[in-house]
Amino acid sequence: MKKTLQTLCLCLFMLALLTAGCGGGKDGKDKKELVVGTEPAFAPFEFQKENSKEYVGFDMDLIAAIAKRMGYEKCTIRGMGFDALIPALEAKNIDVAIAGMTITEERAKKVIFSKPYYKSGLAIVVHKDNNTVKEAADLKGKKIAVQIGTTGAMEAEKIEGAKITSFNTNGEACLEIKNKAVDAVIGDLPVEAYFLEQGGKEYAKIVGKTLTSEDYGIAVAKSNPALAKEVDKALDELKKNGEYDKLYRKWFGEMPKQ
Ligand code: ARG
Numbered sequence: 001m002k003k004t005l006q007t008l009c010l011c012l013f014m015l016a017l018l019t020a021g022c023g024g025g026k027d028g029k030d031k032k033e034l035v036v037g038t039e040p041a042f043a044p045f046e047f048q049k050e051n052s053k054e055y056v057g058f059d060m061d062l063i064a065a066i067a068k069r070m071g072y073e074k075c076t077i078r079g080m081g082f083d084a085l086i087p088a089l090e091a092k093n094i095d096v097a098i099a100g101m102t103i104t105e106e107r108a109k110k111v112i113f114s115k116p117y118y119k120s121g122l123a124i125v126v127h128k129d130n131n132t133v134k135e136a137a138d139l140k141g142k143k144i145a146v147q148i149g150t151t152g153a154m155e156a157e158k159i160e161g162a163k164i165t166s167f168n169t170n171g172e173a174c175l176e177i178k179n180k181a182v183d184a185v186i187g188d189l190p191v192e193a194y195f196l197e198q199g200g201k202e203y204a205k206i207v208g209k210t211l212t213s214e215d216y217g218i219a220v221a222k223s224n225p226a227l228a229k230e231v232d233k234a235l236d237e238l239k240k241n242g243e244y245d246k247l248y249r250k251w252f253g254e255m256p257k258q
Helices: 002-020 058-070 082-090 151-157 170-178 189-197 225-240 243-252
Strands: 033-038 074-079 111-113 118-120 122-127 143-147 163-167 184-188 204-207 214-216 219-221
Touching: 033 058, 033 082, 058 074, 058 225, 058 243, 082 111, 082 219, 111 225, 118 189, 122 151, 122 170, 122 189, 143 151, 143 170, 151 163, 151 184, 163 170, 170 184, 170 189, 170 204, 184 189, 189 204, 219 225, 225 243
Parallel strands: 033 074, 143 163, 143 184
Antiparallel strands: 111 219, 118 214, 122 184, 122 204
């Protein structure tokens, strides 16, 4: 009897040892599912194709490739408001956020950013009949639409006397130009350029110089530095093996000049 008890204890002990090796949550051992947050109305980085629920875009392809490289079986995308992404990371509702998110000092206090993966900047969009706003200096005292919580919104706030209205998506902000409800939109150049290309040029145009130089980064919770390191490692590998270039060409046509 004593012997059986001893064997049972030993068995239990060994089982405990075994299971300690798997599961393990976000310590890099459980590679089942990477949960990714984004604000999916930001073509060509993240958007839903017409009549489809699937999220597509440069960011979506990139994070899928990164997840695969890190050894995850599955990469699940969760759509939410842009300003909800950092709180979702902090609450551990998502593992990473990829959303054309600019690396800023302010945000870096709350999350860990990967190395930059895309060079961007802000553009001014106006109605095509607008001949008064030609550059940034002309925006003083004007009505400006922006996407909530973005660097475009922060830039607009610096403009003297500007009357700013915030929208949930860049598309909604741009609609205000169509309706001549605002004088300008400040938003990310590659997104505004894509919007013009996709039909926006019927009524809108980009004017002046690019206002800022910004780098997009993938955000990870401060509590998960191991995951942030893995993301960087995967990104480096994809840059080395040509997969990053392939995706860049797929979505933007040409590689940026170094
Ligand atoms: N790059 C800008 C920022 O970080 C705008 C990003 C908006 N992204 C989005 N998926 N809506 O503030």
